Amino acid sequence: MTLNSWMYWVYLLHIVNIIRGHENLSRRNATSVSQSSDYRNQTAKYGIDGITTQTEYFCAHTAVNQSEAWFQVDLGEPFSLKTIRIVYRDEGYWRPYRFRYFYLDLSNSSVNGSTTTDRKRCYQDNTTVPDLPPSIINITCPFVARYVIVQNDYFGNDTHSTGPILEICEIEIFGCSINCNGECETTGYCAECNTNLWGENCIQSCPDHCNGGICNRTTGSCDFGCRNGTWGIFCNLTCSTNCADDVCEIKNGSCVNGCKGNFDGEKCEVCDAFHYGENCKESCGQGCINNTCFANNGTCSLGCVENFVYPKCNSEYHLMTKSHEETNKAPYIGVGIGVFLLLIFVLIGAIAVHRVFLKEKHLAAELVDCKRINPKIDINQPFLMTILESNYL
Structure with missing residues (x-):
């Protein structure tokens, strides 16, 4: 294997590693390109046509004798970028002389709406004559941006310079949606979504009450539980206000830590056996067997203990008898008088x-x-x- 073929395979392996886990955003339908000027009919579209041939007629080309040269990729919206690959003109007899001192910027404003100080500088070439920059370069640029700008202000004094010029044959921008958590597939499908997001493109928000803001990537259900006070697969149902600590089971709403006050039942919506009335504030009669009564009216559910009077068993029988006797004497006294x-x-x-x-x-x-x-x-x-x-x- 020759040195050139060995280098080719090393380069190819490197490119495969770059592409894996990220989408080539340059190839998206929403992506558009522009450049500072056109040489002949070699417009900016040549730079994202998918052809990596490095001869002149397959490359975007800015005009000669200009004060500046720039090439801009507009992704249509901000993306989380990873790596940018630039393929420059290199025909053997025509080397990348005009690529010296180029720089790569990221911005959320277009080249005409920003200055270099407003942008994020990802790379600056400092190659001096007689050396040449690489004609294929991979630049790591892990930032969020909408615009990728390649610019060159170099006025060289070598025979190959007629003012700043760019001859970009292909630019590939690898990254993912800003909603992806880490890597994405080459189709743009997120491997994982950021917190609070779900769906194929991670553009749908998780329900508000999912525990930790995390939900199922495919269905949006709250698989990791609900925040206190809610339940259901989407945590959109409210726990009973009588649940202790406001915590209930995500599947059925039953109170996990028991009930507040005198309430009872799976969802703490009824009185316990020893209380009745509004908000279960009333205690069952002291004479109720086992101190239990019906929640709706306080009637002793098992009857009264000895000497107490049914239904609420609040009074002892002998006291009631004395009272009745005194009450029964009154008519006789009246008759006597x-x-x-x-x-x-x-x-x-x-x-x-x-x-x-x-x-x-x-x-x-x-x-x-x-x-x-x-x-x-x-x-x-x-x-x-x-x-x-x-x-x-």
């Missing part, structure tokens, strides 16, 4: 009747005596009755 008052009224009535009877009896006796003493007296005279009655008032 009524009878007593009735007897008094009857007695008073009887006395009054008896007095009237005695009065009439005495009047009759008096009239008899008057008639006996004086037979001529008319006992039916009203004045005589009045006189006699006045004696009994």
Whole structure:
């Protein structure tokens, strides 16, 4: 194997390693190119046509006698770049003389919208006469940018210079979407997505509550769990507010660390066996068997212990009995008082009747005596009755 063929295979292996894991962004449909001027019809498009032949007519070529020469690749949007490969004109008899002192910049603004101080300088050639720069060069440039700019301001005093000129046969820009986490395939498909992203091109956002912002690359589901307070495959469901520590099972929403307060159940949505009422704040009756009751109304679920009164078993039986006895006596007392008052009224009535009877009896006796003493007296005279009655008032 000759030296030249050995070098070719070393170079080819190097290129394969560069390409592996990254896409040639120059070949994307959205990529466009331009240059400072055109020599004949050798426009900037020759620089990204996929032909790496290094003879003049296969290369983009800027015009002679210009004050500057630049070649720009617009990727259409920022990408995470890795390596840039430039293939320059080299025909054996025409070496890359005009490639001396070129520099490679990255920018998010076009060449006409930026200055060299605004850009990121990735490479600067410092080759001096009589030496020549390499006609094929691979430049590592791990930055994020939209524009790749090759520029040359060299005014050489050698016979091959007619002002700054660029003769770029092919430029290959290897990188991935800024949404990729590391490498991507040559098709641009991300091997892995950055945190919070998923989908083929890693352009879809993971659900807000995925643990650590990480979700399944293919489905967007939260495979690594949810942030506290949420559950479901996309962590879009809310845990019960009664879950302790606001943590619940991602698959079914059951409370992992138990319940707050007096709540119970898988999702802590019912009262425990010992409480009832709104927010489970009421305790079951002290006389409930096992201290348990129904959550909706506090009725003792197993009945009462001895001497307590169902349904809530809050009061003891003997206290309730005494209260009932006292309550039952009241009607009898009322009846007794009524009878007593009735007897008094009857007695008073009887006395009054008896007095009237005695009065009439005495009047009759008096009239008899008057008639006996004086037979001529008319006992039916009203004045005589009045006189006699006045004696009994």
